Amino acid sequence: xxxxxxxxxxxxxxxxxxxxxxxxxxxxxxxxxxxxxxxxxxxxxxxxxxxxxxxxxxxxxxxxxxxxxxxxxxxxxxxxxxxxxxxxxxxxxxxxxxxxxxxxxxxxxxxxxxxxxxxxxxxxxxxxxxxxxxxxxxxxxxxxxxxxxxxxxxxxxxxxxxxxxxxxxxxxxxxxxxxxxxxxxxxxxxxxxxxxxxxxxxxxxxxxxxxxxxxxxxxxxxxxxxxxxxxxxxxxxxxxxxxxxxxxxxxxxxxxxxxxxxxxxxxxxxxxxxxxxxxxxxxxx
Amino acid sequence: xxxxxxxxxxxxxxxxxxxxxxxxxxxxxxxxxxxxxxxxxxxxxxxxxxxxxxxxxxxxxxxxxxxxxxxxxxxxxxxxxxxxxxxxxxxxxxxxxxxxxxxxxxxxxxxxxxxxxxxxxxxxxxxxxxxxxxxxxxxxxxxxxxxxxxxxxxxxxxxxxxxxxxxxxxxxxxxxxxxxxxxxxxxxxxxxxxxxxxxxxxxxxxxxxxxxxxxxxxxxxxxxxxxxxxxxxxxxxxxxxxxxxxxxxxxxxxxxxxxxxxxxxxxxxxxxxxxxxxxxxxxxxxxxxxxxxxxxxxxxxxxxxxxxxxxxxxxxxxxxxxxxxxxxxxxxxxxxxxxxxxxxxxxxxxxxxxxxxxxxxxx
Ligand SMILES: Nc1ncnc2c1ncn2[C@@H]1O[C@H](COP(=O)(O)OP(=O)(O)OP(=O)(O)O)[C@@H](O)[C@H]1O
Ligand SMILES: [Mg+2]
Numbered sequence: 202x203x204x205x206x207x208x209x210x211x212x213x214x215x216x217x218x219x220x221x222x223x224x225x226x227x228x229x230x231x232x233x234x235x236x237x238x239x240x241x242x243x244x245x246x247x248x249x250x251x252x253x254x255x256x257x258x259x260x261x262x263x264x265x266x267x268x269x270x271x272x273x274x275x276x277x278x279x280x281x282x283x284x285x286x287x288x289x290x291x292x293x294x295x296x297x298x299x300x301x302x303x304x305x306x307x308x309x310x311x312x313x314x315x316x317x318x319x320x321x322x323x324x325x326x327x328x329x330x331x332x333x334x335x336x337x338x339x340x341x342x343x344x345x346x347x348x349x350x351x352x353x354x355x356x357x358x359x360x361x362x363x364x365x366x367x368x369x370x371x372x373x374x375x376x377x378x379x380x381x382x383x384x385x386x387x388x389x390x391x392x393x394x395x396x397x398x399x400x401x402x403x404x405x406x407x408x409x410x411x412x413x414x415x416x417x418x419x420x421x422x423x424x425x426x427x428x429x430x431x432x433x434x435x436x437x438x439x440x441x442x443x444x445x446x447x448x449x450x451x452x453x454x455x456x457x458x459x460x461x462x463x464x465x466x467x468x469x470x471x472x473x474x475x476x477x478x479x480x481x482x483x484x485x486x
Numbered sequence: 487x488x489x490x491x492x493x494x495x496x497x498x499x500x501x502x503x504x505x506x507x508x509x510x511x512x513x514x515x516x517x518x519x520x521x522x523x524x525x526x527x528x529x530x531x532x533x534x535x536x537x538x539x540x541x542x543x544x545x546x547x548x549x550x551x552x553x554x555x556x557x558x559x560x561x562x563x564x565x566x567x568x569x570x571x572x573x574x575x576x577x578x579x580x581x582x583x584x585x586x587x588x589x590x591x592x593x594x595x596x597x598x599x600x601x602x603x604x605x606x607x608x609x610x611x612x613x614x615x616x617x618x619x620x621x622x623x624x625x626x627x628x629x630x631x632x633x634x635x636x637x638x639x640x641x642x643x644x645x646x647x648x649x650x651x652x653x654x655x656x657x658x659x660x661x662x663x664x665x666x667x668x669x670x671x672x673x674x675x676x677x678x679x680x681x682x683x684x685x686x687x688x689x690x691x692x693x694x695x696x697x698x699x700x701x702x703x704x705x706x707x708x709x710x711x712x713x714x715x716x717x718x719x720x721x722x723x724x725x726x727x728x729x730x731x732x733x734x735x736x737x738x739x740x741x742x743x744x745x746x747x748x749x750x751x752x753x754x755x756x757x758x759x760x761x762x763x764x765x766x767x768x769x770x771x772x773x774x775x776x777x778x779x780x781x782x783x784x785x786x787x788x789x790x791x792x793x794x795x796x797x798x799x800x801x802x803x804x805x806x807x808x809x810x811x812x813x814x815x816x817x818x819x820x821x822x823x824x825x826x827x828x829x830x831x832x833x834x835x836x837x838x839x840x841x842x843x844x845x846x847x848x849x
Contacts, residue, residue: 383572386539391586391637392560401585405576 235462242456253463263464265439266447267471269354273443274422276358281418282411285366289373290403303374307367314364314427321360322347322432347433350440357428357441365421369414376410377403412483419479423472444468488550488563488640488673489515490536495545497531497697505531507697509545513690516671518664520684522720523694529677532694533643536675537566550640565634566643569650571626573618573633579605580614583633600636607666608632624655631663635670642667644676648683656680660687681721685709693717715842718766718835724799727772727809729765730839733757739765745805748782752831754847757838764842766835769799772811773828774819781828788823802827 236253240246257263292303309317324331325346333343346356380403388398425443429435435442435450448468452461490513497506506528513519521529534540536547538559547554554562573582583601592600605611608628618626627647634642647663648656664687667674678684684691685705693700693708693716701713705721712718718726731739731748738749742762757763773781786802786809793815800811800819811827819825836845 381570381572383568383570384574386537386559387566387568387572387574387633388585389539389559390537390564390566392589393585397589401577402574405574 232462232465235459236466238459240458242458246459249459253460256460257463257467262439262442263444263447266442266444267468269440269442270423270425270444272354273358273361273425274419276355277361277422278415278418280358280362281366281369282414284362285369285414286373286407286411288366289370289377290399292370292374293377303370306370309364310367312364315431317364318360318428318431321363325356325360325432348437350438353433353437353441357425357432360432361422361425361428365418369418372410372414373407376407380406416476416479416483420472420476423468423475489513489517489548490641490673490675491546491548492532492536493546493548495532495535495542495547497528497535497540497543505697506535509694509697509699511692511699511702513673513675515673518667518674518676518687518689519692520688520690521675521677521692521694522679522681522684523700524720525679527694528697529679529694530645531697533566533645533675533677536562536641537564537643538562562641563639564641564643565637565639566645567627567630567634567647569646571618571630571650573626573629575618578615578617579610579621579629579632582618582629583636586633586637601632604632604636607635608662623651624659627651627659631666635666635672640673642672642674642676644674644678646678647676649678649680656683663687681723685721691721693720695720711844712835713844715764715766715837715844718837718844722768724769724810724812726766726768726835727807728837729807729809731763731765733759733761733763735759739763741805741807743805746784748784748829750780750782750831752780753782755836755845756847757845762839763845764837764839766837767809767829767833769810769812771830771833772809773830774811774813774817774825776828777830780831782831784827784829785824786827788819788821788825791819791821 235246237248237250238246239249239252288306292299292306296302327333327343327345327348330346332346336343344352347353384402385398388402393401424445426445426449429441429443429446430449433441435446444464445468448461448464451457451464490511492509492511495506495509495511496504498504509532511519521532523529531540535542536549538554538557542555549562549564574585577585580601583604584597587597587600601614602611605614608631610625610628610632613621613625613629618629621629627650630647644663648659651659660683663676676683676687688705690702691705691708692702695716701708701717703711703713708717708721712721712726715728719728730742732742733755734740734747734749736759737751737753738747739753739755740747755763776783784804786804788800789803789808790801792799792801796815798813798815798817798819800813802809802811802825809827813819836847837843838845
């Protein structure tokens with residue numbers, strides 16, 4: 202009876218266990234093993250010790266890719282925070298069509314990243330893209346959204362913000378909902394202006410939400426890939442080469458599987474460290 | 487300080503849905519007025535219109551003789567205490583009390599002095615550094631009170647400030663608020679649905695029902711001379727007993743199904759014979775023995791006895807009528823017995839059948 206029961210329990214967890222072994226445990230272990238090997242998928246693996254790690258220390262492209270990713274985060278996170286919060290504040294009010302706007306802003310979140318990227322590629326077009334047409338219409342000069350190394354990462358950050366902002370709007374709306382209206386009324390009676398109400402009531406109340414948004418968009422920002430992969434291929438002049446894109450290229454473009462695994466592992470540790478730091482900072486404040 | 491005058495104030499949130507109807511109320515300087523009424527009768531709405539948190543649909547509102555209909559809340563010089571306290575959760579007690587003054591850019595030294603004084607008045611001096619989360623309900627209410635008095639407003643508005651507190655604390659805070667108001671002499675409008683609060687705190691009580699003012703009078707007058715059946719039933723606990731009877735020949739009324747008949751030479755009702763009328767009698771005006779005063783007798787069955795310790799409530803029945811009597815605790819009366827009760831005639835309230843208006847009898 203007891204054995205039967207135990208067997209039955211194992212049977213029930215088998216699907217998950219299989220999934221875990223196949224798609225989590227095995228890849229992790231295999232990629233750690235890979236870091237000590239040279240492998241191009243076709244010919245057999247060749248043990249090379251710590252060479253991959255030595256190569257990584259001197260790899261200026263990887264440094265550049267990490268730098269690009271950080272630049273992306275530095276633009277993307279504040280932009281995301283400000284726009285999501287701003288729109289959430291507007292959408293909290295009793296507007297006509299509030300339901301429509303709430304869904305409209307969420308739509309890009311569920312649309313495939315590739316589709317969004319291709320769409321934005323059109324918008325960013327140098328000659329006939331809508332943004333440049335607007336600029337020239339206003340009598341300003343065109344911007345090389347995706348072809349100017351100074352602008353390319355900014356453009357990608359703007360697009361990524363547009364795509365994800367709906368999710369963070371919802372998080373902020375939930376946070377804002379928890380603020381009792383009587384607090385605003387009390388502040389009204391005491392003579393607070395809109396800015397003071399925001400500063401002294403809204404902001405402290407949604408602090409936890411802000412931290413959550415920062416953490417979530419950091420993690421998702423680190424994995425920046427589809428956008429530069431589809432739009433710019435990492436260019437111009439590697440200005441949009443993100444860390445994940447570089448890893449992908451090493452693996453599936455140059456077939457440096459061992460080295461790609463080394464980069465991936467290192468980058469994972471970097472993300473872990475950053476998020477741990479953020480968490481510590483949040484817990485202390 | 488200031489008087490508050492409501493002139494034909496009405497409020498509707500949607501067309502054909504009048505929440506406050508042509509309300510006229512004059513709150514004198516230094517007066518403590520309590521708005522009472524059942525849930526949904528428009529008490530909070532009235533208060534919020536006075537505060538400026540809700541637009542006035544029609545009518546005029548004067549504070550200190552000045553028309554304030556279009557004045558934003560901050561310019562009305564009022565302080566409001568909310569049912570849920572509405573303390574700023576991330577600010578300390580001190581910061582909560584100081585917030586209004588800080589916004590007004592009052593000198594820091596002055597703020598410190600005023601807040602300390604207020605904290606002393608509400609007995610919260612030792613908690614100035616605490617956040618609201620770390621306070622009990624009663625203490626939070628004290629902070630809210632302190633925040634109100636810090637600004638030294640013309641008018642205090644309270645919206646059911648004690649309803650989140652337990653019974654004992656409620657009694658204590660009731661006394662403290664009343665004492666504070668007397669000391670400061672600030673005109674006060676206080677909303678509650680608790681008629682004990684209304685009776686004990688008010689200079690005058692305004693009884694509202696469905697957005698219409700039923701009576702505006704001193705607590706004792708609303709109790710002893712209710713203008714209609716609604717006020718009679720609302721003020722007093724347990725509430726007044728009502729029986730529907732028919733005016734018979736002169737000096738007598740009968741139960742429609744002939745269960746009883748009251749006849750007495752003092753019983754003089756200025757209504758035609760055969761007309762229905764509502765008889766009202768308070769639980770404490772039903773006696774177990776005949777006193778020397780003019781009374782009528784009624785035989786009832788005891789349905790239940792509720793001993794309160796200091797008194798007992800008898801739940802009684804005669805035909806379709808259910809009555810409550812309030813008697814001394816030490817009288818032994820058992821359930822299911824038949825007993826005789828006496829009603830002093832001059833203690834009976836009469837109300838018009840239908841309209842519920844009080845009928846003036848000559849006695
Ligand atoms: N913002 C609003 N929109 C629509 N109707 C409202 C609004 N606020 C209040 N009402 C309605 O107005 C009526 C009076 O409400 P109000 O809050 O003044 O009652 P109240 O006497 O304070 O009741 P309670 O004792 O339950 O607090 C209610 O029927 C309520 O549903
Ligand atoms: Mg209310």
